[in-house]
Amino acid sequence: MGYIAQALYDMDCDVKLWDIHAYGHSQNDVAQAIKHLDFDLVGVSAFSTQYAYTKWLARELKKHHPGKIILGGALPTFNPSLILERTDIDICVIGEGDTTIKSVVRDIDHLERVRGIYFRKDGEIVANPPQDYIKDLDSIPFPSYDIFPTDVYFKHIGFFGIPARRTINLVTSRGCPYHCNFCSRTFTGVRLRSIDNIIEEIRLLKERFHIDSVFFCDELVLINQKRAYELCDKIRKLGILWGCQGRVNTVDLDLLKYMKSTGCVYVGYGIESGSQKILDSM
Numbered sequence: 001m002g003y004i005a006q007a008l009y010d011m012d013c014d015v016k017l018w019d020i021h022a023y024g025h026s027q028n029d030v031a032q033a034i035k036h037l038d039f040d041l042v043g044v045s046a047f048s049t050q051y052a053y054t055k056w057l058a059r060e061l062k063k064h065h066p067g068k069i070i071l072g073g074a075l076p077t078f079n080p081s082l083i084l085e086r087t088d089i090d091i092c093v094i095g096e097g098d099t100t101i102k103s104v105v106r107d108i109d110h111l112e113r114v115r116g117i118y119f120r121k122d123g124e125i126v127a128n129p130p131q132d133y134i135k136d137l138d139s140i141p142f143p144s145y146d147i148f149p150t151d152v153y154f155k156h157i158g159f160f161g162i163p164a165r166r167t168i169n170l171v172t173s174r175g176c177p178y179h180c181n182f183c184s185r186t187f188t189g190v191r192l193r194s195i196d197n198i199i200e201e202i203r204l205l206k207e208r209f210h211i212d213s214v215f216f217c218d219e220l221v222l223i224n225q226k227r228a229y230e231l232c233d234k235i236r237k238l239g240i241l242w243g244c245q246g247r248v249n250t251v252d253l254d255l256l257k258y259m260k261s262t263g264c265v266y267v268g269y270g271i272e273s274g275s276q277k278i279l280d281s282m
Helices: 002-009 027-034 048-064 074-078 080-086 098-106 150-156 195-209 225-238 253-261 276-281
Strands: 041-045 068-072 091-093 117-121 124-127 167-170 213-216 241-246 264-269
Touching: 002 098, 027 048, 041 048, 041 098, 048 068, 048 074, 068 074, 068 098, 074 080, 074 091, 080 091, 080 117, 080 124, 091 098, 150 167, 167 195, 195 225, 225 253, 253 264
Parallel strands: 041 068, 068 091, 167 213, 213 241, 241 264
Antiparallel strands: 091 117, 117 124
């Protein structure tokens, strides 16, 4: 959402973000607050596990506002037609939305021109051609962190059992080289930010928000050992704790020990299944 917000700021749009989960709002709280919102477009991001809540939220928004509702994230990327058939969502963004959201805003009255979306028109679902993915991730402006309630995050979110840390999540890559059939990242190709670009963002976050820990929330921080060692060498100088996700087939004990020596305190692995038959089928 930070990347989407920055893309809209670049178009001089007035952008507001409401992190419902950060404040622990109940559905009744949300329903009451929606009555007082004023917007031309509203964007919602959702995982596949949030279908029921997203359906409810879209229905509540439509009760009080005629503006179009745009859904992005894993949920619409997997099955946009189903979302448009069964919810009050108006537009589904497929895959990454940095470029697509700008096109939606520019051509809101001519959605047939916008690549990378599904939408409803005259009772029918229209599937537009896919959007081109951004190849050079270093060319993308850093997310608009100022739009987030960072003080709430710092107050309530610990760092893997270590309390009182000022932690921010960031991504080092997009896409994935693997082709798991349950994952929305399967079809996007792999693109990596340079290590220097990543370090520059962390430095900015240290200066602006005084963070002391970072979690790399994409799956490819450990895509290869050369890149992992380079990250370790450069992040060591920042004096922060960090954590990441990875795959067991891309690390060894020497790398893990080296990561620990540079401040890494957590590596998460997706086990998926204890059955080799199931793993093979995925």
